[in-house]
Amino acid sequence: MNINTDVYQKRRKIVLSHLNNGVAVLFAAPEQRRSNDTYFAYRQDSYFYYLTGFNEPESALILDGKTGQSILFCRNKDQLRETWDGFRFGPQAAQEIFAFSKALPIDEFDEQLLSYLKGADTVSLLLGLYPDQDQRVLQLWQKAKAQMWAGINAPKQFTDLSLVLNQMRLIKDEYELSLLKQAGAISAKAHIVAMQKTQPNQYEYQVEAELLHTFVSHGARYPAYESIVASGKNACTLHYVNNQSLMKDSDLLLIDAGAEFQGYAGDITRTFPVNGVFSGAQKEVYEAVLNAQLATIAAIKPNISWQAVSDIALKALVQGLIDLKILSGTVEGAIESGAYKRFYMHGIGHWIGLDVHDVGGRFDEQGQPLLLQKGMCTTVEPGLYISAADDVPKAFHNIGVRIEDNVVVTELACEVYTADVPKTVAQIEALMKNQ
Incomplete structure (x- = not known):
């Protein structure tokens, strides 16, 4: 892995500029036991990695303002x-x-932190992230306070370092964008392979194996999250990860999967027919979701609020449900009553970066919808999930469709950097026909 030292130094300097006369403390992620004496592959804490690029456990960072x-x-x-x-x-x-x-041995951390606390006004922590470590710092702070008789002040308050770091991580720099785009490109390759390899009477986990093989073959050792490979009615379960069902000839297959490349996540969803040809009802639902996604992506640009973007997606999906005669009445009425929530129960997307659900809220400190800015990266993932029910036309029973891409806000609009994966009906059927 190439280490871009300048990037991490620059980030640390920005944090230091916010500390004034304070001290910030961050901890590496602990190792996680899998069973008995075996451990999961180590994954560094995202905040710690963002400021250091250092990928070892049993580590800590002090920033001395x-x-x-x-x-x-x-x-x-x-x-x-x-x-x-x-x-x-x-x-x-x-x-x-x-x-x-x-850089000092980790065994010296307590002694050294105690000395850095003396004379500091504040201590900044990622409060609640690692409670045991919070308690450790609190005890050292209390010890520092007890030594005030020596005429040296101890910090008077704790502050939450995430307030600074979340804002920093919300806007991706060019280095981050290059890694996100590589994660997106590898994820896209895997989805294409999955479309090409899928056949009726396979098990979902066999398709998952193709995804994982493609990730690792292109330098992404791990998925960014547990892959969802959901056929038939399983696609109506949003976080289905069992991936053990036999795929039937008539099923749709929803795959929500992404690679993690050098810490950065890809997150793509595609839905396609197991046999390579959409049925009439499957096509109608699919195109309703695709229309909503395209309308949402077209609206993304600087200075539009995320609430406005979400509203565009919601109205398009509800109109699709009405056109399919799954809902009746007007778009406004279905939204006001919440009737659509049976079929669309999640938001239109989430930030993406070092975490697949990346940090940073959708609202500002005053509770107002956040305005998009150049460098923000988000998913766009409308979906419709139509479980079998007496009041739903039978042709639409157990059809779950989600279409998800990753986009970065640009100077005037947005760039879809996962667009390599086919997503029109014609493109998908052509790819699967030629597999």
Whole structure:
């Protein structure tokens, strides 16, 4: 992995500029036990990685606003442990390669933090993210306060560092965009392969295997989240991840899957017929969802509110349901009554970045809908989920359709950077016919 030291240094300097005379503390993610003495593959905490690029557990970062220094604490070099578990940078190499002001052994963290707390006005933490570590810092703060008799002030309050970092992470820099687009491109390749490989009488997990194989083959070692491979009525379960059903000739298959590339997530959904040809009812529902997605994407631009974007999607989906005679009355009436919520029960999208559901709200501090800005990255994912019911025409029973792409807001509009995956009926049927 290439380490772009300048990017992480720049981010740390921005945070330091917000601290004034305060101190910020961040912790690496702990390792997670899978069973007995085996562990899940390590995944660094996104905030910690955003400021350091450092991908080892048992690490911490102190940002000292008093001096402008960034101090990493990490594991020492250990030949025996490295023989068993793999390479460690150690403090000296970590300081040089990642351009920290200092790097020290993690065993010295408590003692060093106590010294940095003295004379600081505030302590900034990612409150609630790692409660045990919050308690650890609190105890050191109390110890620092107890030493005030020496004439050295201790911090008077705790602040939430996420208020600064969430705003920073909401706008992607060029380095982040390059990684997001690579994650999107790998995810797109996997979806295309899945369309080409899908056949009736396969199991859903066999298609999932094609996704995972394509991710890893292109340098994305892990999925960004558990892949959803949902055929038939399973597609009406939003977070279906069992992926164990036999796919029938007449089923639609909904795949919601994305690769994680160097920490950044892809998140694409496509829905297509297992046998390669949409039935009449499947096509009608599909095109209602596609029309909503295209209308939503066309509306995304700087200075439009996310609420306005969501409203465009909702009105298009409700109009589709009325056209299908699944709902009756007017669009406004169906929205006001909430009748549509049986068939569309989620939002139109979410931020995407280091986390697949990335940080940053949809509303500002005054509770007003956030205005989109250049560099924001979001998913656009309308869907209709029509479970079998007596008041629903039988042709539409158990049809679940979602279409999802990843977009970045540009200077005048937006760029769909996952557009390589076919999504019109004609494109999908042509691809599957030529598999």
